[in-house]
Amino acid sequence: MALEDDRRGPVIRVTGLRNSFGDQVIHENLDLEVRRGEIIGIVGGSGTGKTVLMRSIIGLQRYTAGEVEIFGRRVSGLGELEELELRRQFGVLFQNGALFSTLTVAENIEVPMREFYHIEDALMDEIAAYKIAMVGLPPDAGPKHPSELSGGMKKRAGLARALALDPRLLFLDEPTAGLDPIGAAAFDQLILQLRQALDLTVFLITHDLDTLHTICDRVAVLADKRVLTVGTIDELLAFDHPWVQEYFRGPRGRAALASTAAGG
């Protein structure tokens, strides 16, 4: 059953979200809208709940209050078929790539295909090879196991798996963490290219200021248990809050700003 698609509304709408673990309240009354086709960066100090927010949106975290809509549909209370149909429309790259270590790269990419479709093995291999090429991995990466790949290649393999079902929405949790600056910049460019080629909306958790400056259309700041503000970097630079000012105007923030201004 195809989900009704509200093309005018936001791709993701989170309203009044609350998450807590025991006595620890992570989110309280959190609102966020993600627009169609944008790359939105999610930033915030460690432990502010960026990953918990992502997990709430994709259905892996049971929140205690609030509502999440994806493509105009409430994600809670969906029937089994509708939930499957929704899950097919987004891909996720988890923080550590989360590849199955006993499977090859191609087999990893085929996992979601096997879950959702009945496709012949030969066709699945072809699709996996196409996804491998799409993320800039060499063809011989397919039969390799994750342990044989560099950190950057693992991220690309995880991305290929996230793209396995041709999603329209992509979630990336700290994709450039642990990459060297050249590898991180290349990954940023890959995300930009894929957004353009595949008409994607991207929800991107990152601490990487270069990534924020280079590829994000808007940035949402998590603080005080909610989304404190959302805006372009220029708008955030003018936002009067100690964490935001320290983050974007501290030494690293200034370096990233200077580098972007210089076209680097």
Ligand SMILES: Nc1ncnc2c1ncn2[C@@H]1O[C@H](COP(=O)(O)OP(=O)(O)OP(=O)(O)O)[C@@H](O)[C@H]1O
């Ligand atoms: N399953 C869980 N049980 C208990 N506490 C949890 C659970 N998952 C997350 N937390 C807590 O929720 C808070 C937010 O965690 P989360 O991983 O979302 O932070 P984050 O903003 O992504 O941090 P980082 O930038 O360090 O990755 C943390 O204090 C964490 O310990």
